[in-house]
Amino acid sequence: MCDIADEAFEREEWERELALKNRKKPEPPSAVCRNGDCGEASQPGTNYCCPECREDDEKWVRANQQRKVA
Ligand SMILES: [Zn+2]
Structure with missing residues (x-):
């Protein structure tokens, strides 16, 4: 009984590690x-200078992704 529990635990650990690696x-940022072509310096820890730019770029990225799928 004990062995089976250990094995299951080890497999769980291994799967978690694999998930982390993948x-x-x-x-x-x-x-x-x-x-x-905004060119402004980003806010620290972000990719954009302001929330408006982030929204604009996310819209653009989403539109591009849809174009790729279509
Ligand atoms: Zn900007």
Whole structure:
């Protein structure tokens, strides 16, 4: 009984490790606003200079993704 429990536990651990390894690392925040050719310095820890730019760029990315699928 004990062995089976240990085995299940080990497999769980292994699967968790594998999941961590396979997970894509998030891209580091960009120092310059990613919205088109905005060119402003980003807010610390973000990819954009302001919430408006973030929304604009997310809309653009979404539109592009849809174009790829279609
Ligand atoms: Zn911007």
